[in-house]
Amino acid sequence: MTGKVVVVTGAARGIGQGIAQVLGANGARVVGVDRTAGNGVEFVADISSPEANRDMVAFAVERYGCVDAVVACAAVSRRGPFVEIQPEDLAYTFAPTLYGAFYTCQAGARQMIAQGNGGSVLIVGSVHVHQHNPNSASYNMAKAALASLSRTIAAELAPHGIRVNSILPGWTDTPGELNFATREQLDEAGRRLPLGRLGRPEDIGQAALYLLSDEAAYVTGCELLVDGGITLNTRSANAKGEA
Numbered sequence: 004m005t006g007k008v009v010v011v012t013g014a015a016r017g018i019g020q021g022i023a024q025v026l027g028a029n030g031a032r033v034v035g036v037d038r039t040a041g042n043g044v045e046f047v048a049d050i051s052s053p054e055a056n057r058d059m060v061a062f063a064v065e066r067y068g069c070v071d072a073v074v075a076c077a078a079v080s081r082r083g084p085f086v087e088i089q090p091e092d093l094a095y096t097f098a099p100t101l102y103g104a105f106y107t108c109q110a111g112a113r114q115m116i117a118q119g120n121g122g123s124v125l126i127v128g129s130v131h132v133h134q135h136n137p138n139s140a141s142y143n144m145a146k147a148a149l150a151s152l153s154r155t156i157a158a159e160l161a162p163h164g165i166r167v168n169s170i171l172p173g174w175t176d177t178p179g180e181l182n183f184a185t186r187e188q189l190d191e192a193g194r195r196l197p198l199g200r201l202g203r204p205e206d207i208g209q210a211a212l213y214l215l216s217d218e219a220a221y222v223t224g225c226e227l228l229v230d231g232g233i234t235l236n237t238r239s240a241n242a243k244g245e246a
């Protein structure tokens with residue numbers, strides 16, 4: 004990744020921060036973007052709008068001369084029973100998680116097409132695309148839409164040499180998760196997973212490093228599960244017997 008300019012949204016903490024740190028440690032010039040300052044964030048903005056994403060890309064070009072990749076990671080989730088969801092709840096979740104990610108990909112792609120030198124788009128999705136956890140309808144819908152976006156634009160952008168891939172993280176230990184569970188509940192949940200722990204932001208960062216690097220030059224339209232086995236079916240029948 005040496006010298007590559009990568010814009011990462013949601014970089015102030017959690018998975019976005021993990022991705023930014025792993026990319027930075029491998030030579031990338033990372034432009035961290037978040038609505039919250041700190042932790043290496045260079046561009047503070049709410050990425051929900053097309054204008055914010057346009058300005059974010061312009062900032063990266065001004066600072067480093069080009070954009071080689073964008074990572075759409077910023078997201079929020081307002082959970083609650085389906086029958087109680089109000090329009091403002093949908094809007095709250097969709098604003099950054101769906102629309103913001105769309106505009107991040109679009110602004111990045113426009114810049115990379117103009118540069119004429121290929122590039123990469125990476126979407127941070129979720130295993131909720133495959134595991135439709137209750138009480139997360141708006142978040143699940145947003146992530147499902149992004150899975151569709153990823154495959155759709157992978158085809159559209161391939162002629163420009165721009166690869167588009169998604170990472171689907173499993174349950175990952177981030178500050179955001181502490182809004183939904185206590186430290187003890189998270190640790191216990193991790194122990195019950197096939198690989199015995201929750202994901203760490205750097206686990207997702209390593210996957211991002213691969214997908215953005217030249218090692219993945221022939222990989223596009225890919226959905227990479229990085230989930231510690233959470234989506235595996237571990238409720239097996241008896242190991243032995245006959246019927």
Ligand SMILES: NC(=O)c1ccc[n+]([C@@H]2O[C@H](COP(=O)([O-])OP(=O)(O)OC[C@H]3O[C@@H](n4cnc5c(N)ncnc54)[C@H](O)[C@@H]3O)[C@@H](O)[C@H]2O)c1
Pocket residue numbers: 012013014015016017018019036037038039048049050051075076077078079098099103127128129130171172173174175176177178179180
């Ligand atoms: N933690 C998990 O278990 C898990 C699992 C699957 C997928 N994910 C996905 O990984 C990504 C990061 O999740 P996390 O757990 O690290 O979350 P987090 O809440 O810990 O961090 C999210 C970051 O995004 C920023 N952000 C949110 N809305 C923004 C906006 N409108 N504009 C700019 N920045 C904004 C926040 O300020 C924060 O720094 C999200 O896309 C999430 O859906 C997380």
